[in-house]
Amino acid sequence: MKFLEKNILIVGSVWPEPNSSAAGSRMMQLIDILLASRCSITFASTSGTTDHMADLNKFHIKQYQIGINDSNFDSFLAELHPDIVIFDRFMIEEQFGWRVADTLPGTLRILNTEDLHCLRKTREYCFKKGREFTVSSLLSEDITKRELASIYRCDLSIIISEYEISLLKNVFSIKDTLLLYLPLLYTPDxxxxxxxxxxxxxxxxxxxxxxxxxxxxxxxxxxxxxxxxxxxxxxxxxxxxxxxxxxxxxxxxxxxxxxxxxxxxxxxxxxxxxxxxxxxxxxxxxxxxxxxxxxxxxxxxxxxxxxxxxxxxxxxxxxxxxxxxxxxxxxxxxxxxxxxxxxxxxxxxxxxxxxxxxxxFNRTKFEDSLITAIDNALLNLKENRTLNFVGSMLSYHSLRSTKFMSRWIELKNKQAED
CATH class of the missing domain: 3.40.50.2000 (Glycogen Phosphorylase B;)
Known part of the structure; x- marks a missing residue:
């Protein structure tokens, strides 16, 4: 097992519930691998605590509740100064990715997709409309554009399915350096x-x-x-x-x-x-x-x-x-x-x-690949971002459009409170 020994912030819309969903179990698997690599972890979420959430205190993980369209997150980020930020699902990257890029431009940004939401949502739409799912139907959906933009803006995206890896590479021409295949993992015991x-x-x-x-x-x-x-x-x-x-x-x-x-x-x-x-x-x-x-x-x-x-x-x-x-x-x-x-x-x-x-799905076959991919992304951060022109372009526009919209919402919220 390699040792990464980095300070990591995970931002999620929900707290992990490993006994409620595969997504919750998946998050705890990632946390376990990162902790074994001697990383310190902070978990921040936009939601309240739940009865079924994992006891993160048991793993010595600091926890914070954060708000959307709230500049207090910038101060929190600057004080914590993580080496790596992991966004749990692309909607969280949309909300907070630009803030990380603005406040800590040298911090590695990782997207944990859980699954490709655009694929699931498009299949659901086709099912309810009685239509056959095709790749062309996927290409026409706004959620696909949003999720792909998020993948491009991040330095590395963790993909859980071989089918989804193939889709991203062969249909959307996303480079290998931006993607890591990591299925659900189970320890030998x-x-x-x-x-x-x-x-x-x-x-x-x-x-x-x-x-x-x-x-x-x-x-x-x-x-x-x-x-x-x-x-x-x-x-x-x-x-x-x-x-x-x-x-x-x-x-x-x-x-x-x-x-x-x-x-x-x-x-x-x-x-x-x-x-x-x-x-x-x-x-x-x-x-x-x-x-x-x-x-x-x-x-x-x-x-x-x-x-x-x-x-x-x-x-x-x-x-x-x-x-x-x-x-x-x-x-x-x-x-x-x-x-x-x-x-x-x-x-x-x-x-x-x-x-x-x-x-x-044996953890021993995959856990080193996660640490190696993160380590390589950190070592080649500047070069990879230069070569990822699409990601740079999307970050440029996102930083400005999302930033100004969020600032405007934040201002309106404060005026409403006053």
Missing amino acids: TINQNKEISGYDKRKNFITIGNFRHTPNWESVLHLKKKIWPFISKELPDAELHVYGAYPPPKATQLTNSKERFYIKGWTNDAHKVMSEARVCLAPLQFGAGIKGKLLDAMRCGTPSVTTTIGAEAMHGKYPWNGFITDDPQDFTKKACILYTEEHLWQNAQKAGFEIIKDR
Whole structure:
């Protein structure tokens, strides 16, 4: 393990909730790698604290609540004087990137994308309009222009999916020096648990899991309720479907129906436990982007899954899926029933999941690449910025237009207070 030993500020719109979402888990993975590299970390967020947020005090991370369109952030930044600022999602870079560039021009700026929001949002738009997603539809969206501009303005962007890396390089012609592929990562001690994992006979029922505030998850639950579960429940009259996830709204909890054996369970303190008790995980995602944490958790727990092409995107590489991939509701139902009832098939699927996790999401294979990429970006900061003319041009205009707009909003807010 290399040692970076830098002072890092992470700016996020929300506090990390590792038990609520893959994004929260991802942020804690990044923090853990940076701490292991002897970095000191400060986390600042524009949101209030939550019941499910990680205990950052346990990691000796300083925490600050900050405001949008507030020049106090400039003073905070100047006093902290970080070597590196990490923006969690491009909307945060839009709000605070120009302030970092203005106050500390020599500070390295990194964008943590989580997933490409433009890809997820465009797929959602196409889904709701009944249109087929194409790259041309992605090119026409304003959110694509915004997110790509943010990537260009930053010195390095962390990308979670191989598909998204390919898209950025081959469609948008973004240089390698600006991008780092870093999937969700798991330590060997969390993936080498095969002997401790329950077998087929000790498991029952189906499970799906995901933060209800994340639109792809909600649409997936509705798809299960309307088009898939009625047929599975008919074929398997003793099986139940348990739906877990943080922040279930009333419209979700009202879907519970004991006669249909469809249960909205909501928040769980131990996602690993409930996943390990289920026999099959269902994830009929209709749109989305990035890497699906729920499906990786299923693999870690030895729980085979049935998902869609979107769900499995960029996850299994050369390996067979740990179950089935299908986009047709009738075929999805059929495959789910087969996986649930055929023990030998189930066991092979479980083994496939273990192989995917060990080879493609093993932290030991990737953690040095993060530190090396940051170190190289720091060493070549001036040269890389000179060669990144598009980024320089966008920063030039952003610094002026966003700066003056933010100053104007700040002034209006102060006048309203007076």
